[in-house]
Amino acid sequence: MREYVILSIETHLFFARIMKEHSLFLLASLPEKETDLKRRAECFRKGFEGGLKKTVRLADGMVGNAILDSGEIVTEFTQKAECQTSRLTGISVDTEITEAEKCLQSGCPSGVSRETVYQVRMLNREMLECLNGLIAYKEEILQKVLSCKLYTTNYPLLIEHILREARLYRQFIMQLERNGCIAMTDLRNTEAFWNQIMMEHAEFIRGLLDPTECELIQSANGFAMDYCELLEAMKEQEARNGNACHAKSVQLTEEFQKFKSAGTQGITDCDIRSVILPLLADHVLREANHYLRLLEQANNGSNRCGMCK
Known part of the structure; x- marks a missing residue:
């Protein structure tokens, strides 16, 4: 049950925050007249916020440095981005959760209690x-x-995008409840999923930047095209049963992560013209950090999503 507990906590630390923020983005995007839809979005936001708070209480000393140091849980910008987004939208954000996450200590327990499993x-x-x-x-x-x-102020593709992420999260929880673990059995499927996510991030960033931000728009467009080409190459490679695109996934995502990090700093410092919420910038940065951690695990020969590394 140790693996079940640790993988569950690691999964919720990343994905519960992602879902909480999806709910906030949906809430912020809706017109004032859509009172029922806004009320429901706020209920989901509170639900995932409560789940994340419970996860953080369980997580201290239970997860490895690979997770805590990856930047997928929080980044140096997260708390500032939360405060700014709350001020701009009027939507409450519990920054004490972020503060608690920053203080989490790593650990790899040899066993877990019956109460913790429950x-x-x-x-x-x-x-x-x-x-x-x-x-x-x-x-x-x-x-x-x-x-x-x-x-809504959200692109239809963005709604489809966040639907895919929610379905992946649900798939992981169902695997944990059914098998007690999450096996990363097919690296190519994982890379294809996250490469598409990264491509769409680049497309969203390109479309949400002010038209005067010509260099940033050009860079975002370049990343979108590079990921599109990579996805096509992966389809061709699959027909040949090879895995030559893995190194390109790593290289491209490392470059995109740096672009996102600089962009998040620019948005939180009010140095970039855009209609990008500060928390959305930090959100997509954390997803790149998460993907890089998965790629690093694959390089190390791991077939699991986490586990005390």
Whole structure:
């Protein structure tokens, strides 16, 4: 049960925060007249915030340095970005969770108590229930946008994008509850998923920058094109049953992570013209950090999502 507990905690540390922020972005994007949709988005935001808070309480001394040092849980910009986003949108953000995450100590326990296993099982069930609701909600939002029955400041592709991430999170929780572990059995599928996520990040950044930010727009467009070419190369490689694109995934994502980090600093320092919420900039940076950690694990020969490394 040790692996079940640790992988559950590691999964929620990353994904519960991501879902909490998806809910905030959806809430901020909706017109004032959409009172029911806004109310439901706020309920999901609070639900995932509560789940993340429970996860952090369980996490101290339970996860490895690879997770805590990766920048996928929090970055140097997260707390500032949260405060700025709360001020700009009027949506409450509990920055004490971020402060607690910054203080987490690493550890690799040899065993776990029955009480801890029970708490984690209850947390998994709670998060799964929240996820099922959020996925249905995102599907409803997307259907209304595509049928021109709802206005939102989010691109339809962004809604599809965050739906895919929510479904991946749900898949991981279901694997944990069914098998007690998450096996990364197919590196190519993992890379294809996250390379598409990175490509779409570049496309969103390109479209949310002010037209005067010509160099940044050009850079974002370059990353979008590079990831598009990489995804095409991966399809061709799959037909040949090879894995030559892995090194390119690492190199390109390292470069994109640096671009995102500089962009997040520029947005939080108000040095970049855009309509990008500070927390959205930090959000996509954390996802790049998460993907880089997965790629590093693959280089080290691991087939698991985490586990005390």
